[in-house]
Structure formats: structure tokens, C-alpha cells
Amino acid sequence: MEFEELAVNYLDHDISDSEMSELNRFFYLSPELKDEIEDIAHLKNNLTESKIVLQQNDLVFLGDFGDRLTSSIVNSNKNHYSDIFNRNKKLSLLLLLLICFVAIIPSYFLFLKINLSPGSVANNSNSTKNVVIKEQSTDESSKSDNIPQNVTLPTPHKRAMNKSISENIQGKNELTGKISERNAVNSNELILSLQKELSGYQSKNDLLNQAVTEKKLGILLRDNTGALGESEIFLNKALAKFIKLNRYEQQAETLGELGKLEYARGNKSSAGTKYKECLNLLKSVNSPKYSYWEKISEKHN
Amino acid sequence: MKVDDYINIIDEKLFALFQTKNDEKAFASLYSRYSKKILSYCIHASKDKDTAKDVFQKVWLNVVANKDKFVDGSFIAWIMIITRNQCLMEKRNEKITTTITDNVLVSDAEGFENSFKKDFIKNALAKLPDEFKEIIELKYYDDFSYEELAKALNISLSLVKVRLFRAKKMLSELLKNLKEYENGI
Numbered sequence: 276m277e278f279e280e281l282a283v284n285y286l287d288h289d290i291s292d293s294e295m296s297e298l299n300r301f302f303y304l305s306p307e308l309k310d311e312i313e314d315i316a317h318l319k320n321n322l323t324e325s326k327i328v329l330q331q332n333d334l335v336f337l338g339d340f341g342d343r344l345t346s347s348i349v350n351s352n353k354n355h356y357s358d359i360f361n362r363n364k365k366l367s368l369l370l371l372l373l374i375c376f377v378a379i380i381p382s383y384f385l386f387l388k389i390n391l392s393p394g395s396v397a398n399n400s401n402s403t404k405n406v407v408i409k410e411q412s413t414d415e416s417s418k419s420d421n422i423p424q425n426v427t428l429p430t431p432h433k434r435a436m437n438k439s440i441s442e443n444i445q446g447k448n449e450l451t452g453k454i455s456e457r458n459a460v461n462s463n464e465l466i467l468s469l470q471k472e473l474s475g476y477q478s479k480n481d482l483l484n485q486a487v488t489e490k491k492l493g494i495l496l497r498d499n500t501g502a503l504g505e506s507e508i509f510l511n512k513a514l515a516k517f518i519k520l521n522r523y524e525q526q527a528e529t530l531g532e533l534g535k536l537e538y539a540r541g542n543k544s545s546a547g548t549k550y551k552e553c554l555n556l557l558k559s560v561n562s563p564k565y566s567y568w569e570k571i572s573e574k575h576n
Numbered sequence: 577m578k579v580d581d582y583i584n585i586i587d588e589k590l591f592a593l594f595q596t597k598n599d600e601k602a603f604a605s606l607y608s609r610y611s612k613k614i615l616s617y618c619i620h621a622s623k624d625k626d627t628a629k630d631v632f633q634k635v636w637l638n639v640v641a642n643k644d645k646f647v648d649g650s651f652i653a654w655i656m657i658i659t660r661n662q663c664l665m666e667k668r669n670e671k672i673t674t675t676i677t678d679n680v681l682v683s684d685a686e687g688f689e690n691s692f693k694k695d696f697i698k699n700a701l702a703k704l705p706d707e708f709k710e711i712i713e714l715k716y717y718d719d720f721s722y723e724e725l726a727k728a729l730n731i732s733l734s735l736v737k738v739r740l741f742r743a744k745k746m747l748s749e750l751l752k753n754l755k756e757y758e759n760g761i
Contacts, residue, residue, distance in 0.1 A: 341607045
């Protein structure tokens with residue numbers, strides 16, 4: 276053991292007999308070491324006296340800071356899962372879409388099968404599968420003009436249903452084409468009925484309902500027919516009326532719709548201006564719709 | 577786990593619990609073990625208590641923010657490195673300003689004597705090489721045990737004692753004037 280180590284143990288009063296005899300040997304060889312140790316023993320008192328002792332307020336500070344730090348860790352634990360979601364937002368959304376796709380598509384076809392199969396309408400007592408097999412066999416037999424006695428001929432209604440099934444199964448494109456055609460017809464009908472309603476409100480001089488209908492027309496024209504010019508005219512008319520009537524929330528929403536219109540035109544900057552006006556107005560009236568428009572604005576920026 | 581269960585767990589295991597499970601109780605346990613020592617170190621290394629408290633907060637915030645950077649070794653050595661660096665950064669940033677400290681405002685004779693002694697020792701400590709100054713401060717001001725010193729400085733226990741003895745010897749030489757003053761020579 277080195278002299279320094281022994282000396283430290285001696286000064287700490289933590290020295291064994293064997294260590295003490297070893298230290299004595301050092302003292303015997305160099306007597307000045309004893310003085311050195313005495314000086315150092317004196318130093319210990321000076322150091323202890325000059326120590327800065329933590330005051331009560333320091334201890335309070337330590338406690339407060341520790342509590343704040345620990346509670347921030349607890350809060351971060353609470354936000355852990357939402358953080359994971361936020362960090363992997365794209366991945367999570369993709370996963371969600373995939374789940375929806377997996378869940379919806381088979382149920383859609385199941386829906387088609389149940390609702391459009393002839394068995395479900397004409398012969399509820401039989402299972403769908405049996406009916407389909409029966410229908411196929413009867414069709415084949417009718418083609419060959421060799422009708423077995425034990426098989427009943429399909430009724431004209433069943434034939435029509437059967438045809439519709441085969442049409443539906445023919446191809447997705449055909450089906451979606453029909454749906455979009457029907458939508459177009461529906462939106463044209465809706466536009467016509469809204470225009471009728473509007474002329475009714477105009478004759479009654481009902482400004483609020485005029486504005487509401489004009490706004491609806493503007494949205495419909497923009498989203499379903501793509502007539503952006505006409506849509507803008509209706510939306511601006513609606514906006515003017517809402518301003519006149521001091522309807523701040525509706526004013527803001529119409530501005531937002533105009534923003535969407537500008538975005539559809541590809542004018543991102545003017546869309547941004549409209550959204551900004553819309554958000555400012557919604558904020559000033561503390562509207563709950565603010566968050567919706569904020570999301571739209573963020574999405575389009 | 578209950579709070580009492582953390583008392584007997586070693587620092588590194590506690591910190592691993594905090595790292596992997598964000599266990600706030602494990603962190604609180606570490607904080608209670610070392611907060612006083614770290615604050616005391618910051619006070620001795622800084623010009624005033626307010627600065628020391630700022631540095632202290634930065635140290636612990638750094639510990640939380642960089643918890644994943646601690647891979648192996650001793651926790652106390654790691655936190656001491658953070659504390660030392662933080663104190664050095666603070667010193668670099670601090671502007672030279674003259675402030676009236678509490679010591680100057682002491683009016684009575686005994687208070688003056690104490691204040692003089694403290695200043696004298698402080699000045700002597702400042703003259704020591706960094707490794708000697710640090711070990712003395714950690715031992716006598718921040719109440720580190722020999723084992724903690726070994727871990728914090730990443731040296732063996734016997735080297736701690738050797739270094740401490742040499743530091744004290746050097747300090748004792750520097751303080752000879754004080755001894756003479758006290759003996760009335």
C-alpha cells in the first residue's frame with residue numbers, strides 16, 4: 276500500500292493494525308511525513324468550515340424542480356402512444372386504409388350477392404347457393420330446349436334479376452360508370468330543384484334562405500359539375516348576403532368554400548388568402564368550425 | 577414496484593428502467609440520490625447560487641433529453657461529465673461583471689473572519705491543478721464517498737486516496753499563510 280493511501284486511512288480513523296505498523300515504518304524512515312499529516316489534518320477542519328451548506332430555500336428548489344421533472348416524465352408517458360402515431364402518421368394512415376379496404380371490399384361483394392341474388396327475392400326458403408345452381412341449370416336447359424320435368428322454369432322476374440347479376444359481375448368499370456352516371460343525373464336534378472327553391476325565396480325576398488341556397492348551389496356546381504365560374508358567382512352572391520345579414524360564421528364558411536374553389540383552380544396563394552380570412556373570422560366569433568377549416572387550410576397548403 | 581423497492585437498486589439499473597420503461601420512480605430515486613451533490617458542485621463551480629441553479633437544471637434536463645446516449649459505464653461518471661461540461665459552458669458564456677456578494681456585506685468581526693477564511697481557501701483551491709481541485713471539492717464540499725469518487729472520476733479506489741492526499745498536501749502548502757495568520761504570527 277502506498278504512503279498516501281495509508282495516510283488517508285489514518286486521517287479518516289479507518290486504519291487497521293497492520294496498516295498502522297506499515298505507516299509507522301514510513302514515519303521511522305522519514306520523520307517529516309508525520310508533520311505533513313498533521314498539517315493535512317488541520318486542513319480538513321478548514322475545508323469543512325468553508326463548505327457552503329445548502330439552505331432551506333435550496334432544498335425547496337431541489338424538491339420543486341424534481342417534482343416538475345418527474346411529472347414531465349409522467350406526461351411524456353401519457354403521450355407516448357400518440358407520439359408513436361404522430362411520428363409514423365403516414366404509416367398509420369396507410370395501415371388504417373388497408374384495414375378499411377380489407378374489411379369493406381368483401382362485405383361489399385357479400386352485400387351485392389345477398390341483395391341481387393334471385394333467391395333472396397323469389398325464393399326465400401331456399402339457400403342462395405342452391406338457387407343460383409338451380410338458375411344456371413334451368414338456363415342451360417332452356418338454351419338446349421330440353422327441359423327436364425323436375426326443374427321449374429324461371430319466372431320473367433327471376434330472369435331479369437339473373438340478368439342484372441351477370442351484368443353486375445361483368446366488370447367493375449361498368450358498375451362504377453353506372454354509379455357516376457346516376458350521380459350526374461342526381462346532381463343535375465338537385466341543381467334544378469335548388470334553382471327552383473332559390474327563385475321561390477327571391478320572390479319572397481327571403482335573404483337568408485337565398486344566401487344559403489346560393490351557397491349550396493355554388494358547392495354543388497364546383498364539386499359535381501366542375502363549373503367553377505358559375506360556382507364562384509353563386510358563392511360570391513351568398514357571401515354578399517351573409518355580410519349584409521351580419522352572419523359571421525356563414526360568411527367565414529363561404530370564404531372557405533371560395534378558398535376550396537381557388538384551390539381547385541390551382542391558385543394556391545389566393546386559396547390561402549381566402550382560408551386566412553375565413554379562419555380569422557371564425558376565430559373572432561370563437562366558432563367550433565375553426566378546427567375543421569384549419570385542417571382544410573393546412574391540407575391545401 | 578413500490579418506491580421503497582428502488583432504494584437497493586444500483587444506479588445503472590435504475591437508469592436502465594428509466595431508459596427502457598420511462599419509469600419516473602426510478603428517475604426520482606436517482607434524482608434524490610444525487611441532486612444535492614450536483615447542486616453543491618454547481619454552487620462551488622459557479623459565481624453565484626442563481627447561476628448554479630440554472631446550471632443544475634440544465635444538467636438534469638440534459639440527462640432526461642439524452643437518456644438514450646448513456647450506454648454503459650457508471651451513471652455518476654456520466655452525470656459528472658455533463659455537470660462539468662455545463663459548468664464550463666456557463667463560465668465561457670458568463671460576462672465579467674462585478675457583483676456585491678454576501679461575503680462583502682458581512683459587518684461583524686466574526687463574520688469578517690469567517691468570510692476572510694473562506695475567501696482565502698477559495699483562492700488557494702483555485703490555484704490547484706483542476707484534477708486536485710475537483711477531488712477536494714467533491715470530497716469535502718459535495719460529500720462524495722470514496723467509492724462514489726472512484727466511479728465519478730473513473731479511477732481506482734487507491735488512486736482516489738493517493739490523489740486526494742496529494743491534493744491536500746498541495747493545498748496545505750498554499751494555506752500556510754492562513755495558518756500563520758491564525759496563529760498570530
